[in-house]
Amino acid sequence: MEEQNYQSIIEGIWPKLKKKHLYPEIPIPRIREATDPKQGEAEETEGVGLEMKEKQMTINGPFVSRMKDKMPEQRIIEALLDHGMTHYTFCPWDFHTHLMLYAEAKKVTGDKELAKQVANYFIDVIADTHCVRKRHTEIPELHRNLKKGTVEEVIAFLYQKIWGIDLGISPSKMNVKGHGDIVRRLARIPYLDRSRWGESIKKFARSLKPLLLEEQKETKGGKGERNPQGEHELNHYSNEEIDQGLRDYAKQTMALSEFKEVVDDFSDELKGAGYGMEGGMGRGQGNPIDADVLFYMKLAENYSIPLKKLPLNEKGSLHPHAHSPWEIGSPYQDVDIWTSFGKIMPGITQVWTKKEGKGRGRVEGSPDCLIAIDSSGSMINPRKSLSYAVLGAACATNAYLQNNSKVAVYNFSDAPMGGKDILDYTDRREDLYRVLCKYFGGGTALDLEDLMPLIQGRKNLDFFIITDMKITNLETLIGFFGQIQNRVTAVHIGDNPYAARFEKAVEKKKNISIYTVKRKEDIPHIVLGRIRDYFNPAHIKNS
C-alpha cells in the first residue's frame, strides 16, 4: 500500500524534477517493494535508498518508510532523485569519467577496494555539491537525517563547511583523530571544476585514505555500511556506455598497463556486462577477460582507415542468409529483433549474416584479406606496451570485417623454425585479435610455403603486411611480391635501411602501397587496397 503511495508521489513530482534538471532522458523512477524473497538481501539493501541500473532509478520503499519519521516522504524521494539525476547530468556523467576517476584514485590508494570507495565518495560529493549549488534541493535535509558511520560523519562535516549549511555535526566531534585536519584538506578541493577532477580525486584520496584504512581495520576487511544514496557500480551503465567508456579510456590513456589494471580490477563487473561470455569480447564463459586483446580492440575502434572497393564479377546485392550470435561492439543494423526477443544481450541477440547473391555486372565489393604481422624481437611486445604494429593490423582487420570480408592472420617471427601462428579466414574478431596479439620475439623470417595455402584458389584477395622490414629473407619477400597481382598494403614501423631497400625494390609495382607508421597519428593515413592508377581502366587491362 505504502509503495503505491510512494509511486504516486513520484508521479506527482516527476515533471517538476525533470524540469529542474533540464529534462534528462531518464525514465520515470520506480519503487522497490518490500516483499523480497531473500531475508539477508533485504537486510543488506534496507539501508540503501536509491538504486540505479542503466538509466532506471529505483527508490527503496522500506528505506523511505524507515526515514519518514525524520522527514516527509516526498522530500526524501525528491532528495534521492535529485542525487540520482545529478549522477546522469553532471558527475560521473559517463563510464569513461568513472573509470578515469577510479584509475586516479587507485594510483594513490594502491588498493582496488579502497580506490572504489574513494571514487564513490568523490562522485557523491561532486553530485551533491553541484545539486546544492545549482538547484533547490532537499539533499542537505536528507544528509542531516541519514545514519552515519565515521567516514560519513567526516563527509557530512565537509558538506557543512563547503555548503555553509548546518547538518548537525558538532565541530568538537571533528577534533578527534585528526578528522578536522582531513576536512580542512578536503574542503580545498575544487569539486565543481570538471577539468581538474583527475588531480582533485588524487588529493581527495590522499586525505581520506587514513580514515578509510581505519574503517577497513574496524570492519576487518568487510565492506562496511552500504551507501544510502546508492552504490556506484557498473550496472549503473548500459552495455553501449561501457563499450564507449572503454574505447575512450583506451584512447585517452594509450597505455596498455593502465588499461589492463583497470580492466582486471573491474573484471567481475565487466563479465556481468557480457565481456567474459562466449560471443562477447571474451574467451569463453568463466575464463578471465584478456585485457590486452580488449585494449587493442577498443583502441582500434577509435581509428577508421578507408578500404578501397574492388570490382568483383558475378556478385549481386547482399541478402540475409543465416543467423549468427551478436557480440558487443558489433553494429546493430543487422540485428534480427524477432529471434533476439527484442533484447540486446550477448548470447541472446542474433544478427543476420548476409550473403552475396549471384548477379550480373561489375559490382564493387571488398575481397578477403590476408594479414601478415611481424612479431619478432625487433618489434614491441604488444602485451607489454602499445604496439603500433598490432594497432595498425587491428585497424585493418576492423576495416575488412566491417565490409563483410573475412580475414586470415599470419603472425610470424622465425617462421621456418616454427615461430609462427596461422589463423585461416574467419570473421571472428576475438580469434583474429588473439593471434594478432601473439608475440614470439625471435628472429625474423617468412616461410612462403605457409602463405601459399592461404593464397591459392582465391581470385580476389588483399594482402596486408606490417613489419619493421628487418626480415632475414627480405629478398624472398620482394620476389614474392614481384609475382603476385593482388593489392598489397605494406606498412613499415619506423625508418631503416631495410624499409628503404623494400621501397626501392617494389616502387614500380602499382599494386603495392607502402606506408610508414612512426606515431599513432600515422595510422589513419593508411588506405587499404589502394592501387596507384586504379581509376585508369587501361592499366587494369594491361596488367
Next chain:
Amino acid sequence: MKSATQQRKGFIRPPGRESRTVQDPFEEFKCFTAPSHDIPLDQIVQSTEAIMDRIRRGYEKLLEEEAKELVWMVQYNTIIKAYEVAEKYVRELDYTAEDIEDFCFALENTQKIPYLIPGPAGVYISALCNYAKEEEIVLKLSELKTEINLIGFRLPKGKRLMIDGDTGDFTGIGLEGGELVVEGNAKNWTGAGMRGGKILVKKNIGLHTGEWMMGGEIYVGGRVRGLGNIVEGKVYERDKLVYPGKARYPNLYY
C-alpha cells in the same frame, strides 16, 4: 518579386485559422533561470587559487634570479643566496601548510609552473615551511614522483616538519633547532651542517650523513649507508648510537 509571406500555391489553411504561427519550442525556458547561488566552497577555492598564484609567482621570481647561474651548483653560498631571495618573497605571503603541500604537487603537475629545478624548489619550499604560521607542518608527499632536495633547510627551533614520503639529497641541512620527521627514506648529505635540533628518518638514509654537523641528533629507523665528517652531534641507527662511536671511516659502511 514574391514576398516571403505570400501564400504558397495549393496551401489550404485549416478552417477557423487566419494565419499559421510557429511555436518556439524553447519558449518555456525564456523565463527559466537556474537558481545558482554561491556556497562557501566557491570562496575557499578562489582564495586557495589566489594564494597558489602568489606562491607560484614568488617561485618564478626566484627562478629568474637563479637562472643567471647556468648550472645550479649546490654550494653553501649558492644555497644561502637562493634562500635569501626566497625569504624575501615568502615573508610577504599569507598561506597555510596545505598551500605548501599543494605547491609541491603543482610543481610536478601544473603546466603553469614551467620547470622544477630540484635545488631552488627545495630552498623555496624550506623557506615556505620556515615562515609558515603553523608550528607543526605535515606534508603528505608520498605520491610525489620526484624527491625534493634540500627540504627542511634551516628549520628553526620550535617548528616541526613532518614529511609523509621520501626526500632527496641535502635533507635538513643547516637545521637550526627544529624537528624534521621523514616517514620514508632520505638520500645523501642529510643533516649536513646542522647546528641543532632533531632529524628522524623512519627508513634508510644515504651517504655523507651529518657531514660537518655542528650539533643536534639524527635518528634513523632503517640503515645508515654512510656517515660524513661529523664535527659534533649524535647519529643513531635503529636506537643504537653510531656517532660518536666506532665508525672511523666516513662513507664506509661499518
